[in-house]
Amino acid sequence: DTEVTQTPKHLVMGMTNKKSLKCEQHMGHRAMYWYKQKAKKPPELMFVYSYEKLSINESVPSRFSPECPNSSLLNLHLHALQPEDSALYLCASSHYSGSGGEQFFGPGTRLTVL
C-alpha cells in the first residue's frame, strides 16, 4: 500500500485567513515532505521532516509553518498568504537508505489565495 492522503482537496482562502493542510501516511515511512507546484512547473521542495524533526527548510517564507505531530501526520499551517502562493501543495513520504529514497506523493491540495 503506497497511499499518502491529503486534505482538503481544494482550498480557497483570503489573504487574512489562517488555514491548515493535512497529510497522512501509514507506510511506516520516517521522512515526510512538502512540495509546492505551480502550473506547468515541476514540484519544488519546501520542507523535509526526518524522524518527526524538521531537517530541511528551503528558505520558505514564515507565512508557511510546518508541523509533524507524529510519524504518520504532517501539517502545513498557512497564514497571511499572498495570491502568488496559489499552487498545488503536495505531500510525500519515503523510507530511508536501502530503498533508494523513493518518494510517494499524495494527491495534493489545490490552493487558491484571493
Added chain:
Amino acid sequence: RKEVEQDPGPFNVPEGATVAFNCTYSNSASQSFFWYRQDCRKEPKLLMSVYSSGNEDGRFTAQLNRASQYISLLIRDSKLSDSATYLCAVNRQSYNQGGKLIFGQGTELSVKP
C-alpha cells in the same frame, strides 16, 4: 544552469511509436534517480527507479550513465494512455535528513491515434 535538465517537449507521437526521453544532472553527489509520470492536475506517480545496470518494466526501460550524468527513459509501443508529463528526478539522500528530490522541468508526451 538548472541542476536537472530535460527537454520540455512536447513530444507528439503516433500510437505504437518508440519514444525516448533524456535527462542530465549536474551534481555528481546525486545518489538515486527516478522517473515519475504526472497526469494533468494529478500528483506525480513513481514510474521507475533507475539503476546503473538499467532496468526494464514491460514497455518501459530506464538507463543511468553516471560518467556522463544522464538518465534516460524509453517507451516502446506507446499507447494513448501513456500521454502525460514525464519528470526525471535525482535524490541526494543523507542519513537523518531525508532525501532532497530535485525534478527536471518535465517532458510532455502526447500519443495520437
